[in-house]
Amino acid sequence: MSEVIEVGVVGATGTVGQQFVRLLEGHPWFKLAWVAGSERSEGKRYEDAAPWRLATPMPDHARGMVVQAPVAGQGPRGIFSALDASVATEIEGALAEAGHLVVSNARNYRMEPDVPLLVPEVNAEHLALVARQAAARGWKGAIVTNPNCSTVFLAMALAPLRAFGLQSVTVTTMQAVSGAGYPGVASLDIVGNVVPFISGEEEKLESETKRILGVLTNGAVTPHPVVISAQTTRVPVLDGHTESVSATLEQKVDVGAVREALATFAGSPQRLGLPSAPDHPIVCLGEANRPQPRLDVERDGGMVVFVGRLRPCPVATVKFIALGHNTVRGAAGAAILNAELMKAEGFL
Numbered sequence: 001m002s003e004v005i006e007v008g009v010v011g012a013t014g015t016v017g018q019q020f021v022r023l024l025e026g027h028p029w030f031k032l033a034w035v036a037g038s039e040r041s042e043g044k045r046y047e048d049a050a051p052w053r054l055a056t057p058m059p060d061h062a063r064g065m066v067v068q069a070p071v072a073g074q075g076p077r078g079i080f081s082a083l084d085a086s087v088a089t090e091i092e093g094a095l096a097e098a099g100h101l102v103v104s105n106a107r108n109y110r111m112e113p114d115v116p117l118l119v120p121e122v123n124a125e126h127l128a129l130v131a132r133q134a135a136a137r138g139w140k141g142a143i144v145t146n147p148n149c150s151t152v153f154l155a156m157a158l159a160p161l162r163a164f165g166l167q168s169v170t171v172t173t174m175q176a177v178s179g180a181g182y183p184g185v186a187s188l189d190i191v192g193n194v195v196p197f198i199s200g201e202e203e204k205l206e207s208e209t210k211r212i213l214g215v216l217t218n219g220a221v222t223p224h225p226v227v228i229s230a231q232t233t234r235v236p237v238l239d240g241h242t243e244s245v246s247a248t249l250e251q252k253v254d255v256g257a258v259r260e261a262l263a264t265f266a267g268s269p270q271r272l273g274l275p276s277a278p279d280h281p282i283v284c285l286g287e288a289n290r291p292q293p294r295l296d297v298e299r300d301g302g303m304v305v306f307v308g309r310l311r312p313c314p315v316a317t318v319k320f321i322a323l324g325h326n327t328v329r330g331a332a333g334a335a336i337l338n339a340e341l342m343k344a345e346g347f348l
């Protein structure tokens, strides 16, 4: 893995795009060589086009990069996409058609039957779907997606529970404002408030999770039969989506067995030693008042899902609180882990 591959980021100026630029700095396999944005940013130096909002300084080598138009054929072969959904269908499709490997955060292609929707610890084998894209669409390249941010954390926390016969799940999310991009939710709507509706979010949590937990057979994914009922809320938190989860399991397992399954959960990224893979993708916290976004979300590079308050549920079988970093494990870090898997598996 000594060869360093040049990659690009389209949508590099936005909330997720900035996380890409931060996380790619010093990456052992990938070097940021191209940034692209809308007409608003095109032709500007990155430091002038991207109003930097991360706590760490903008990487020096990104500062002077000139933001390009996302023209197919002009950037490197591997391109991360943090594009707004309103433009992702057209731009990502044109890039893939022209031969780019697009590793996307946007929702547009996630549920297409020939597009992998990956959480590498859970369903790395779904990557094989990319082989269908050339035949079905005539693309010289391909699109691989990561899920909606809340879905990543739910799918990771539920994946080890499949062994106990996962039947049904209720989940209520408390989602950070950074999940809405920039400028996102108006301050007058969110300060001191909880907004009990995020457009399209509950549907994505329900459908994407079932697809990720599903099985790939004969080139198609059969979604997991688990029934999921989601409610999503926006809360005045900067980063970190918290989820209150109750799961009904076929087996009447005790909580200790569930905790053991969560704490020992690992997958392809850990086996392959991918650079962004945490040693333990799920970390169980024993303190009664954790996880909390402000105290836990930046731990372990933002790539871990923290599970706490695991206990029996008088309505379902078990209940717990999960927390993940929405712009890292839920977005840019997820896509970089997908690209690392693609590189390790010979796709990139």
Ligand SMILES: NC(=O)c1ccc[n+]([C@@H]2O[C@H](COP(=O)([O-])OP(=O)(O)OC[C@H]3O[C@@H](n4cnc5c(N)ncnc54)[C@H](OP(=O)(O)O)[C@@H]3O)[C@@H](O)[C@H]2O)c1
Binding pocket: 010, 011, 012, 013, 014, 015, 016, 017, 036, 037, 038, 039, 040, 041, 042, 070, 081, 082, 083, 084, 085, 087, 088, 105, 106, 107, 147, 148, 149, 178, 179, 180, 181, 182, 183, 326, 327, 330, 331
């Ligand atoms: N925020 C999260 O936690 C999160 C998590 C998971 C997935 N996502 C998904 O990731 C994507 C980016 O989200 P975000 O929160 O980073 O949004 P954002 O802050 O609004 O950024 C949107 C980006 O899209 C670019 N863009 C818009 N129109 C364009 C065009 N016509 N051509 C080229 N670039 C264009 C913008 O470039 P300019 O600045 O140059 O206009 C900007 O870089 C979305 O699809 C979102 O649903 C976000």
